[in-house]
Amino acid sequence: MTRLIFTFTDSGAGVLKAALLADCVIGVEQRFVCGRLPASSELDALLSPCTAARRLGAHWLDNLTGRLLEEAHRQGLGLIEFCERFDAVELWVDPDPNSHLQLIWLLDYLRRYTNVTSRLAILQTDHIIGARQPVDLAAWQRHLAPVRDHHLQTASDAWSAWGASTPELWFNLLDQGLGALPQLRNSVVALLEELPSHGSALGATEMQMLELLSAAHVHPYDLFPVQEKPNERQTFGYWEIGALLDGLARCPVPAIGGLDEGPFDLAMHEDPDRHQRYKRSRLALTGLGQAIVDGAADFSQYNPVHRWWGGTELTNDRLWRWDVESRSLVAP
Structure with a gap:
């Protein structure tokens, strides 16, 4: 056979x-x-x-x-x-x-x-x-x-x-029988958690980065999800994580300071000197970053948001959010 x-x-x-x-x-x-x-x-x-x-x-x-x-x-x-x-x-x-x-x-x-x-x-x-x-x-x-x-x-x-234009149908999967694909439920939840959160307007992976930085993990690759490291969240891949870190550090009002090289692209990786500068960067929370970690600030009030979550286009004016405590969607 x-x-x-x-x-x-x-x-x-x-x-x-x-x-x-x-x-x-x-x-x-x-x-x-x-x-x-x-x-x-x-x-x-x-x-x-x-x-x-x-x-x-x-x-x-x-x-x-x-x-x-x-x-x-x-x-x-x-x-x-x-x-x-x-x-x-x-x-x-x-x-x-x-x-x-x-x-x-x-x-x-x-x-x-x-x-x-x-x-x-x-x-x-x-x-x-x-x-x-x-x-x-x-x-x-x-x-x-x-x-x-x-x-x-x-x-x-x-x-x-x-692929729907809002996250509602994806959220509704939690009320459906997913027993045919039992591991799918965990992925449904993990992706909902990457919606902008109700308080900070950052997804779970971005928040994990800020929290690790607050706990003195100060180099860029310290914040990348890897098995048996502090950040084990596996929702995004290598290049996507690098782009998220760029987004937190290279915006009008950064949440992270000290990123000495970038953007996180193939050209940077192919240049040994630039890549070494990136790896050696000593990062720190900015005032905004610390306020977000403290639960006192909203990233979207200071910076533009425009990204895709499945078929949902997220912008400052159309920011679907995830309420971590109630595990519910919050419509724009």
Whole structure:
């Protein structure tokens, strides 16, 4: 029996390849936790046969390597046509929010193709796949569950909610039965917590940065979420965290001072001197930053806000908020 595994992080894909559990392992790496969501037509084109996808640019096989994948690339196969070449298709899902957003997007897409969903199974874990040893993963296979209609319906409802123009449908998922995708609930909550908070107008990750800085973690990378470090919040990835720190330090009235280099982009990383200056920066809370930590100031009263949370555009005039204490949405 031929097996195809999809997973949603590069590290997870690397370990699964080393475990030799499947004929082909693919790491899908779309970022949906931050920034404006691509249009549905663009995402569909990404997964379509090459002739359709090329009209809009990217294709799902771009940058993937391996004999089977290179052959599929030459033939311009879409995702569905490639899946049809395998007897079993499996989704191995990490616990982080972006992996779950990719999961619900992919299940929503696959839902229309019963010839693929009939051979589809899912493994949801509360452990980071890429942090395990390859030999450990063989035992995980017993937790694979066939994908049924209720998995597909839950995923479609959740993906639609994430793309909605307000956070209300996403919040309402907490009142729905998410048992088909049991790890999804944690991601729903984690993403709600990244909405501007009722008091500070900062998300949970930004607040964690300020609190760590208040506790004398003074270098930029001290504030980045890493396992077994003070900040273990895994909602955002490396580049997104760097952008959040830039946003707190490079604005009209900063909450953080002392960031000696930036912006946090590829050009800075490719310049060793600039990157060293960035890493050596000694950060400090500004007056505004200290007031926010003390619960006495609102970032949005001093600085412009414009960012995307799923399909919701957040601005100073349209600032949906999350009330941490009551665990409720606060409309603009």
